[in-house]
Amino acid sequence: MGEQSQYCTFWVDGLFFGVGVECVQEVLRYQQLTAVPSAPEAIQGLINLRGQIVTALDLRCRLGLPPRADDALPMNVIVRSRGEVVSLLVDDIGDVIDTSGLELEPAPANVPSVVQDVVHGVLALPDSILLVLDADRAADVSVVPETTGGTP
Amino acid sequence: MDDDAEIIAEFLVESHENLDQLDRDLVELEQQPGSRELLSSIFRTIHTIKGTSGFLAFNRLEELTHVGENLLSRLRDGERVMDAGTTEVLLRMVDTVRALLDSVESTGTDAADDVDVETVVAALRAVLEGSSEAGEGPSAEPDEPGAAATTIDDAPPAAPPAEVVAEVVPEVVPIEPEPVLVEPEPVLVEPVETPAADVPAEGDAPEHRGVVDSSVRVDVDLLDSLVQLVGELVLTRNQVLQRTESSEDVELVRASQRLDLVASELQEGIMKTRMQPIGQVWSKMPRIVRDLAHQLGRDVDLQMEGHETELDRSLLEALKGPLTHLVRNALDHGIETPAVRTAAGKDPKGRLLLRSFHESGQVVVEISDDGKGIDPDTIARVAIERGVITRDQAARMETREIINLIFRPGFSTAAEVTNVSGRGVGMDVVRTNIERIGGTVDMQSQVGLGTTCRVRIPLTLAIIPALVVGEGEERYAIPQANLVELVRLEGEDLANNVEELAGAPLLRLRGHLLPLISMAEVLGRPRPDASALTVVVVQADDLRFGICVDEVHDTQEIVVKPIGRQLKALPTYAGATIMGDGRVALILDVPGIAHAHALAQNVAPTTRDNRAAIDEDSTALLVLEVAGGRRAALPLREVSRLEEFPTDRIERSGRAEAVQYRDGILPLVRLAGAIGLSEGSSEDEQVSVVVHESGGSRVGIVIDRVLDVVETTVVCSDVGRRAGVLGSAVIQDRVTDLVDLDAVVALSGVGA
Numbered sequence: 055m056g057e058q059s060q061y062c063t064f065w066v067d068g069l070f071f072g073v074g075v076e077c078v079q080e081v082l083r084y085q086q087l088t089a090v091p092s093a094p095e096a097i098q099g100l101i102n103l104r105g106q107i108v109t110a111l112d113l114r115c116r117l118g119l120p121p122r123a124d125d126a127l128p129m130n131v132i133v134r135s136r137g138e139v140v141s142l143l144v145d146d147i148g149d150v151i152d153t154s155g156l157e158l159e160p161a162p163a164n165v166p167s168v169v170q171d172v173v174h175g176v177l178a179l180p181d182s183i184l185l186v187l188d189a190d191r192a193a194d195v196s197v198v199p200e201t202t203g204g205t206p
Numbered sequence: 207m208d209d210d211a212e213i214i215a216e217f218l219v220e221s222h223e224n225l226d227q228l229d230r231d232l233v234e235l236e237q238q239p240g241s242r243e244l245l246s247s248i249f250r251t252i253h254t255i256k257g258t259s260g261f262l263a264f265n266r267l268e269e270l271t272h273v274g275e276n277l278l279s280r281l282r283d284g285e286r287v288m289d290a291g292t293t294e295v296l297l298r299m300v301d302t303v304r305a306l307l308d309s310v311e312s313t314g315t316d317a318a319d320d321v322d323v324e325t326v327v328a329a330l331r332a333v334l335e336g337s338s339e340a341g342e343g344p345s346a347e348p349d350e351p352g353a354a355a356t357t358i359d360d361a362p363p364a365a366p367p368a369e370v371v372a373e374v375v376p377e378v379v380p381i382e383p384e385p386v387l388v389e390p391e392p393v394l395v396e397p398v399e400t401p402a403a404d405v406p407a408e409g410d411a412p413e414h415r416g417v418v419d420s421s422v423r424v425d426v427d428l429l430d431s432l433v434q435l436v437g438e439l440v441l442t443r444n445q446v447l448q449r450t451e452s453s454e455d456v457e458l459v460r461a462s463q464r465l466d467l468v469a470s471e472l473q474e475g476i477m478k479t480r481m482q483p484i485g486q487v488w489s490k491m492p493r494i495v496r497d498l499a500h501q502l503g504r505d506v507d508l509q510m511e512g513h514e515t516e517l518d519r520s521l522l523e524a525l526k527g528p529l530t531h532l533v534r535n536a537l538d539h540g541i542e543t544p545a546v547r548t549a550a551g552k553d554p555k556g557r558l559l560l561r562s563f564h565e566s567g568q569v570v571v572e573i574s575d576d577g578k579g580i581d582p583d584t585i586a587r588v589a590i591e592r593g594v595i596t597r598d599q600a601a602r603m604e605t606r607e608i609i610n611l612i613f614r615p616g617f618s619t620a621a622e623v624t625n626v627s628g629r630g631v632g633m634d635v636v637r638t639n640i641e642r643i644g645g646t647v648d649m650q651s652q653v654g655l656g657t658t659c660r661v662r663i664p665l666t667l668a669i670i671p672a673l674v675v676g677e678g679e680e681r682y683a684i685p686q687a688n689l690v691e692l693v694r695l696e697g698e699d700l701a702n703n704v705e706e707l708a709g710a711p712l713l714r715l716r717g718h719l720l721p722l723i724s725m726a727e728v729l730g731r732p733r734p735d736a737s738a739l740t741v742v743v744v745q746a747d748d749l750r751f752g753i754c755v756d757e758v759h760d761t762q763e764i765v766v767k768p769i770g771r772q773l774k775a776l777p778t779y780a781g782a783t784i785m786g787d788g789r790v791a792l793i794l795d796v797p798g799i800a801h802a803h804a805l806a807q808n809v810a811p812t813t814r815d816n817r818a819a820i821d822e823d824s825t826a827l828l829v830l831e832v833a834g835g836r837r838a839a840l841p842l843r844e845v846s847r848l849e850e851f852p853t854d855r856i857e858r859s860g861r862a863e864a865v866q867y868r869d870g871i872l873p874l875v876r877l878a879g880a881i882g883l884s885e886g887s888s889e890d891e892q893v894s895v896v897v898h899e900s901g902g903s904r905v906g907i908v909i910d911r912v913l914d915v916v917e918t919t920v921v922c923s924d925v926g927r928r929a930g931v932l933g934s935a936v937i938q939d940r941v942t943d944l945v946d947l948d949a950v951v952a953l954s955g956v957g958a
Contacts, residue, residue: 088680088782088790091729093773100769100782100790107782107790109770138770195772 059156061177061184063148064131067119069169071144072151072177072184077134081147084127085110094195098143103132110141111193118168133189140193151184153177158186212485217258218311219421224251225307228300236293245282248296252278255303264316266323267306273330274299280334295329302326426519429480436469436476437765441784443469444762448786477518484562484571485513487526491533495558498537505544505555506537512562517569521663524643525571528636532573532659533558535633540577540657550654552576568687574658580651582608589614609649613637641797644670644687646745662687672764672793674785675742676757677725681791683764683783684753688744688796692758696738704739705912713741713752714850724754728778728799746797753799762786766793777802827920828896829913829937833883837913837942839935840896844947849895849906856893862954865895865906872897873954874906880950881930881943898951905954920944 061072062081087099087110096116101108110130114122122128128143158175169185172192177184228251235244256271274296280286302323309318443465450462488510499506517525541547541556548554561572586600589611600608612633640647645663664670664687672683673692693715695703703714704722711722711733720743724733741752764783769792773779777798785791827839855865856874863874874895878884895906918937922944926934930953932944 086789088792090773090776090779090792091731092776092778097772100792102784102788102790107767107769107784109772111772136771140770140772193770193772 059154060150060152061186062131062150063184064129064142064144065146065148066113066117066144069117069119070148070182070184071113071173071187072153073131073133073142073187073189075150077189079132079134079139082130082132082141085130085141096195098128101130101141103139103141106139108132108139108141109193110143111195112143113192114143114145116168116192116195117172118166133193135190135193138193140189142187142189142192151179153179153184161185212489214262214310214314217262218307219423221255221258221303221307223423224254225300225304227251229297232293232297232300235288236290240288242282242284245278245288249275249278249282252299259316264306264310266321267303267310267316270299270302270306270323270327270330273327273334274303277330277334292333295326295333298326299330424479429476432476433480436473439469440473440763441765444786445788478516480519481516482519482522483513484515484517484522484525484569487522487529488513488560490530491560494530494533495537498534502537503543504537504541506541506558507555508558508560510560515562515564515569517663521569521643524639525661525663528639528647528661529571529573531633531636532661533560536573536575536577536657536659540575540579542578546578550578568662568664571661571663572658573661574656576656579653579655579657580609580612580649581653582651585609585611606648606650609651612649613647644685646687670764670766671761672783673742673761674759674764674791675725675753675755676759677729677755681759681785681789682725683762683791683793684742684744684796685780685793686761688746690743690745690750693741693743693752694738695741700737700739707912715743715752718750721751722754723751723799723803725756727803728753728794744796746800749800751800753794764791764793827918827937829942830877830896831910831913832881833878834910836878836883837937837940838877838881838909838931838945839937839942840907840945840947844898849897850892851895853891853893863908867897867904867906870904872904872906874908875950875954876908877945877950878908878910880907880953881945882928898947905951907950 060075062075062078063070063072065071082103085101085103087101089099090097096111098110098112098115101110112122112128114120122145126145128145129147130141131144131147132139132141134140156177156179158177160175161170161173162176172188174186174188177186228248231244231248231251235241235248238244252271252275256268256275259265259267259271277286277292277296281288281292286292302321305321306316306318306323309321310316446462447466450459453459491510492508495506495508498504536558541558542550542552544554547556557576559572559574561570561574563570582605586595586603586608589595589608590597590600594611594614595603613636614634637647640661640663643663645661647662648660649657650660651657671686673686673689674681674683676682693713695713705712705714711724713720713722722739722741727733736754739754740756740758741754742758743750743752762785766781767783769779769782778792778795780793780795780798782790782792827841829837829839832838849867851865856863857865863876864871865874866872872895893908894911895908896912898905898907920935920937922933922935924933925941926943930946930949932946934941934943936942
């Protein structure tokens with residue numbers, strides 16, 4: 055991993071997340087989505103990012119958090135993950151912050167496991183706690199095999 | 207002949223490049239005489255030319271390079287040290303090789319008298335044998351050093367960068383080398399060669415472009431990225447076109463039309479650069495066929511047509527394996543041994559025909575043999591034994607469908623099956639590979655006469671024509687390759703031609719029953735009720751079915767884009783594309799849908815059984831209309847099939863009616879009569895028949911038509927109870943007779 059200290063930050067249902075700047079491609083405001091029926095729930099749809107098809111994944115749903123209010127449009131944090139580009143849908147974008155000097159600690163044990171699973175750890179900032187997101191794991195959503203009419 | 211010409215052309219291009227490299231290496235070697243690396247590189251080059259020239263029977267070239275190679279191997283192994291004399295003689299060798307290659311290019315042989323091979327060979331030998339009088343050569347031929355020097359000076363700038371050559375060599379091949387080679391216009395060559403014997407024949411250069419000049423080797427990655435870019439361009443063009451359509455700015459409209467035209471042409475051109483003739487794959491076939499025929503004791507005449515048929519190089523690459531496999535199969539299991547053939551009254555020499563051609567935007571490759579063919583009965587039997595299909599299904603299948611069972615995975619994995627069936631080792635793999643590149647494969651066979659395997663592949667994968675359909679708010683693209691036809695059904699047609707069997711809607715289309723599936727179901731939503739249906743009839747493998755859609759937009763060229771890993775496992779989608787308005791649309795994977803919804807498989811009966819077991823209280827009933835508007839129902843599980851027979855196929859035996867059905871006699875019972883109703887007037891040319899099977903015998907129950915299939919908890923009342931009727935129940939708010947099937951079937955017992 056190497057020691058990274060710059061994080062692109064965002065909020066998801068009041069939680070303060072950060073992704074290493076080197077794996078963030080860009081941040082976009084709300085983009086029109088094309089729904090993908092029968093996709094995993096967290097997959098909100100596909101967006102057209104300058105001709106490239108990008109899967110948009112709702113972090114609220116991914117983390118088992120309550121859905122966003124209907125009128126609140128999510129923002130896109132476009133990250134590179136396992137050779138692909140994935141858009142993480144988040145509530146709001148924060149600043150890029152420098153955390154040099156701070157030690158990455160493991161996520162506290164009482165954090166829900168679905169959240170623990172997708173973070174590298176936490177950074178205790180003076181005024182808040184930053185959850186350091188593992189973009190690869192966050193973007194790993196597998197299709198649950200359908201129970202009806204599966205092939206033999 | 208064409209094959210040879212092609213090979214020679216390749217050889218020439220490759221050798222010329224190698225020689226350019228060689229010149230540079232030799233010069234460099236003079237600077238650092240000890241370099242083992244350079245020596246090895248030079249050695250390899252000469253070795254390659256030697257090998258190929260031996261193969262192509264260019265004996266003088268082979269002799270020359272052979273001696274050169276010997277000298278080089280000594281140098282490389284450190285047995286000799288490089289000196290000026292050695293360099294000199296090696297450069298002379300290179301020049302002579304070049305001269306010989308030119309002669310090959312212009313005359314087709316290396317026998318040209320004007321190239322003095324013998325002197326150079328002698329000089330090489332002299333150096334080789336240690337009489338390090340390397341100066342001998344140049345002094346004997348005073349012109350030579352000059353020529354060599356010229357080459358040294360000229361070659362490097364003219365040559366392409368070294369790394370490009372190294373990377374790309376095996377990949378790209380000039381596409382049209384023949385015209386230059388076959389008719390080399392020797393007119394100019396002859397007068398030139400007499401006065402200047404030792405100068406490489408450059409005389410014909412201005413007259414026409416040589417093999418080397420007429421083609422350029424390009425990095426495949428570059429081509430791929432060009433294809434990508436042109437894909438983007440096509441998309442952008444679509445967007446621009448859509449915006450300008452309604453524009454009033456005439457200039458803008460004109461410019462966008464021009465853009466449309468140019469983009470299309472550019473796309474076509476770029477696609478062409480990736481096209482390669484299928485002859486590349488076929489050139490390997492004669493050898494494979496010869497070896498196999500020899501090994502298997504077959505006598506085979508291989509014929510090939512359509513070498514020049516071109517397709518995308520990535521497809522060509524992917525096609526190699528499956529085609530080779532099919533050819534092997536044809537020899538192994540199709541064509542019989544000469545003795546067997548003679549006994550069967552056939553020519554002892556079997557015929558294997560490979561054909562390829564373009565047909566409606568696809569490339570078709572046919573592999574046909576005149577061997578023993580595939581016996582559908584054997585296939586069916588084995589398939590049933592292996593549990594690939596049920597006996598029932600086998601009885602219902604057409605011969606063609608049965609033969610294509612050999613592509614089913616369950617069929618071909620077991621070795622003993624293939625021995626019995628005749629064909630099929632890894633046939634499922636063949637099909638998988640062909641489908642992976644968007645193709646289809648189909649097998650047709652006549653017992654005793656032969657087998658034809660037809661492979662269809664798209665020209666290119668990157669841009670495909672597709673039908674865009676709308677469902678809900680979204681649009682979806684169905685690849686044209688899967689598209690058969692569009693059917694619109696409204697009102698009466700809808701009622702007459704769409705019926706449900708066990709809850710599964712079927713479309714009656716020109717005498718065939720097509721399973722129907724609605725887009726909503728494909729997308730995992732409940733099936734909607736509709737007063738009209740638009741059915742897209744599609745074909746996947748050997749299965750044809752209909753997809754009901756909300757709207758049909760139009761056909762477009764779409765650029766296939768990959769979708770993320772989170773969605774790859776979904777069988778429904780093949781990818782995504784970007785529409786003219788910039789929004790994303792998903793591309794449907796027709797074979798995937800067929801499999802996911804068990805249309806192609808024999809899953810239906812088991813799922814139905816499961817459902818019955820889970821939901822014990824409710825029964826699925828087939829609701830019928832009899833006697834001109836009266837309703838009757840019978841348990842769906844008792845219905846094996848719905849049939850429609852032309853009235854004139856009904857035959858009589860005594861008082862009983864029957865039709866010939868599946869190689870047997872199907873006794874018919876008229877339901878109206880059986881349940882004590884008067885029969886409606888039967889002016890129809892067709893009768894609808896519910897086929898019921900029990901204990902191996904079948905009965906056909908003649909009805910007016912099928913109304914519906916309902917899943918309901920039946921509350922049977924005694925109202926209307928009579929012979930053939932258990933009672934009645936309210937089904938769909940209407941009183942409906944419940945048919946006593948046993949009693950009705952008993953009536954048919956007369957004929958049995």
